[in-house]
Amino acid sequence: MQRIDSEYAIEVVDLGVRFRRGRRGGRTVKDLFGGASRRTRPGEFWALRDVSFVVRPGEAIGVVGRNGQGKSTLLKLVARVMLPDEGHVSVNGGVAPLIEITGGFVGDLTVRENVRLAAGLHGMPRSEVSRRFDDIIEFAELADSVDTPYKHLSSGMKVRLAFAVVSQLDEPILLVDEVLAVGDKAFREKCYRRIDELLSEGRTLFFVSHNERDLRRFCSRGLYLDKGALVLDAPIADVLARYEADYGTGAR
Template sequence: MTEVQTETVHPRASAPAIATEGLGIRFRRNRRGRRSFKDLFGARKRRTRPGEFWALRNVSIRVEPGESIGVVGRNGQGKSTLLKLVAGVLIPDEGTVTVAGGVAPLIEITGGFVDDLTVRDNVYLTAGLHGMTRAQIDAKFDEIIDFAEIGDFLDTPYKHLSSGMRVRIAFSVIAQLDEPILLVDEVLAVGDKAFREKCYRRIEELLEAGRTLFFVSHNERDLRRFCTRGLYLDRGALVLDGPIDEVLDRYNADSGTAKK
């Protein structure tokens, strides 16, 4: 039987922050295709059906608490999929994902936000979905809004915000979570340079406090700034796991261009 396990455990001194073993997930190119329970729990060696492809396969990693990991690779090679598996948004078709503690995911800026609700209501809704109590949100509300620099838009429907403003409020909420693992996937590329630098300083503060970082970016300077270790994914496979400089050098050599 295929072993499908996404597990959250309480952190221990000897436990990794994140561990995957033989991790794999497949998708169908035809969005209308549906997967049955037989697909989910079928044999590991089942032949891939026409129209299916493995977004990730046989990925095994161990991340220690406090590590900062940069995930690199061309578009469509499984980087965001890996983060979503760690976040528990996706369920693997084979292998295991074990996460010690919770995650603060900044993966998709629209996740948890409702277009017709105001900024104020969305802060309470989204923070609540991530486990904050109303009392905790009340205590952090002004700090969230001040960081996002969005105080003039508290009663504006979320759907009327620009993409940059949506990033501001999403990051401000996620940055207040006490979860030990921070997942960041490209979203900070949207928005103005000054606010992006403000977010980056906040990430550095979280790293100094011992948080674990999973960071997906095509910006080489950002990867070198935050990450000490890199994972290079290509066609769903883990090509290289090593120091970030070594991983970026290999990726640049394979792609034939240096990333700015």
């Protein structure tokens, strides 16, 4: 990972990610001996291409676009769980990822064991996990289920547990991908308050949502992705207005 000036929390330069719609398909001799940009296969497409932007510490960025336009892929690149085919992503500091939120939990382990495992995998020291354990369980509203195997939790309980763990991490950058679309209204409000707390501490927020009200609440700036390209980088109100003009009401 390239180091960047501390002026930026995130720097994305000429980013490109290429996927395949199917596993089958071969290369031609022309492909093999051409440049990297020529070596494509049948069914390949660019999920993101030529995307560049910077994020300063403390900014709250909303990523807008239709389904399948590269929003979640971009968050995975920032989270370093995916590598680009072109360009680079540089991150100054650690990230607390609320993406694919229930991933990383083990079905046969209890809630108690999963809290220790998940927090530890994110780098939280064992002593700190113990100190914050009660707060995590209280936030997740799982005091009566700490010794229940994770696989027996409802989907809503799993989301509450994951959010409770990740939102306790001290990383300076928070990545949020649609997590607020899941769960009941009361828990969403609790999540809203927790994100407000993190932003008031100067954290950087990178936020993907289809909910226009959430985007306006948390974000001052927006990135509009369409067909794998960064169409607009502007204040969130301008980005939402452009998206509405292109595709109709709401960031769907």
